Amino acid sequence: MAGARVRQANNVAPPAAAITPLNHEGLIVVANALGLVLALLAIVVRVYIRKRISPPSKKDDAAAWIATCLGALQAVLVFWQVNKGFGKTINDISREDIVKVQKIGYATDPLFIATVYTTKCSLIFLLLRITPNEKHQQLLRLGLGACVVLAIVSVIVILTRCKISEPWQQYNGECGDMFARWQAVAAFDVATELVIFMVPVSFLFGLQMKIKQKGKVVLAFATRLPLIALILLRLYALRTQLDSANPTLAGALAAVWTQVGLHYALIATTLPCGTPFLNRAITNFGTIDLDAMTGTQHSSARRTNEEPTRNKKAVESATLVTADDDLFEVKNKPEVRTSVRCSRPSDESSESQQAITKADRDSTDSHIELEHTTSERTEIEG
Secondary structure: OHHHHHHHHHOOOOOOOOOEOOEOHHHHHHHHHHHHHHHHHHHHHHHHHHHHHOOOOOHHHHHHHHHHHHHHHHHHHHHHHHHOOEOEOHHHOOHHHHHHHHHHHHHHHHHHHHHHHHHHHHHHHHHHHHOOOHHHHHHHHHHHHHHHHHHHHHHHHHHOOOOOOOOOOOOOOOOOOHHHHHHHHHHHHHHHHHHHHHHHHHHHHOOOOOHHHHHHHHHHHHHHOHHHHHHHHHHHHHHHHHHOOOHHHHHHHHHHHHHHHHHHHHHHHHHHHOOHHHOOOHHHHOOOOHHHHHOOOOOOHHHHHHHHHHHHHHHHHHHHHHHHOOOOOOOOOOOOOOOOOOOOOOHHHHHHHHHHHHHHHHHHHHHHHHHHHHHHHHHHHO
């Protein structure tokens, strides 16, 4: 019986990635695989929203799709890196595989930066989509340009390492400023996240909306704030890796935080357009004057006749903003309220008119009665 159990145990395939004190490959694989599945699910949901619920697709969706493709490519490279031994003790990895691990890691760094900043651009495109105000759009375009510039600078800072002939070398300890480089990249990342969050919040201050509605809009864009904590955790883990004599093992935790942050950035990009948080705020972002759509009282009949036409144009313009730029299915469309107070008499004028008419009738009746009495007297005297 014992021999049968031993043979059965020998027939069991070993795990794809183990989790032991000297092997952390499994941690990287689980974090990367789970995050990749959720990120792909998020982009599928976004495609469904744009096709069935709230078309059409625009620049923010294109940026999200590009970011997902870049993130998926980075995740595949991480799987390859683990397959070559990343996550194990460096003594258990061959010298050839150590070189491959470093080369693959060198390729994943710019993909990570590009993916994260592309998600930032997607969110800025989303704000441009729902913000018709020209001043706000100019501010958002400046933010978009800053993200592009900082992404390029971050990639250059990370790729231009100490040894130009072999820039992927990072386990030999020759490049002592790698942590300072990652600190600069993290500072850029945190600063842009805070700015992207504060911009829509600042837009809400000048709007006459209920606090509850403003809170929903803020919550929709606050879903990216946890990225700041993930950035700091990753930075701490990177310092541990760079200071360690066993970087392939110590770097497993940094890889986990890297993949968690990357995939969460992809998911958070879809969250604002996957919830009904902005349903009632889209028109308000445009600061549309509802009085211009409902009409006002005029003393001229000509202006009263022209007012419905103006109201119709205003509603058509507002409908373009809410229908073309809507992130969700808008249930409450703006209604046309045309004032007709000038085209019909008011209550006071109606009462006055009735009184005048009654007085005219009384005067006429009195005149007729007087004429009838005079004619009777004439006949008697005759």
